[in-house]
Amino acid sequence: MGLLRREADFYQVQALIEAVQEKEEELSKAEQNATLNITLKQRVQTIRFTVREAPQIYSLSSSSMEVFSANILSTSCFFLKLLGSKLFYYCIGNLSSIRTLAGP
Template identity: 35%
Template structure:
């Protein structure tokens, strides 16, 4: 067995084996550690490569397993593709091409599904309408965008929307459709929220306004609306493509 080899890639240290580095002999790493190309050393004697150290972990893991494993929310496909091209790892480039083709298909068929409900809560002679909404989407990017644009206010204080990290395809919202200043204490006691949209900071007065603002946020964020239901049946399903 060969001794472990430590690489300094852009300031990050990685330790691996000669077998891993030469798994693909035609790659740059295969040529370097196969004796064809020269190897630079840092002051500590580690093999130095002046490339992105953070992204190199995915390069090295691919060399170890011949399988590309990326986080679900990975946002640096372009950078990883450039690094794979620099290192001339053809099987990795082919795996990335498949992922990009799949991502393009998803972007071209982004579905936004809004399920909503409402009920009245009577405070004396004042009826208060509470709206519950669940927003599903096939695009985590679209949900992340929506999550960043809506916020609550509780007793005048701005509060971010609470998202469930375990389900990246869902945003749950609940707010009071409209409120009266005289009921401020009751709002505080009941923990009622009003919903707003930035950057206009407009208060969402009803469901129709919510739908309109969702479309506006999506379109301004680079999504193109292709279909919207013309009836008032539940749920509301919109179809977008991402530019």
């Protein structure tokens, strides 16, 4: 929207300038009235795996771990992008950011 506003201003297309301003005001109001819904779940999950003890000797082992999941719904794209920039996870020793799927 900012780029479109600058282009409309540069070429002095008054109807487009006004339309962009109206849309920006509408989006601003929508951001102020944003909805946020978060549901959290916690469960214990058992993971089973094989352990190689010797060249041809394997044993079955298991481990229990707590698994947490969060479903986050927001009508504010700005909030989702900001939240996504603050969440990280470890995978094979590397720190990675979580990417959010946010609308336009």
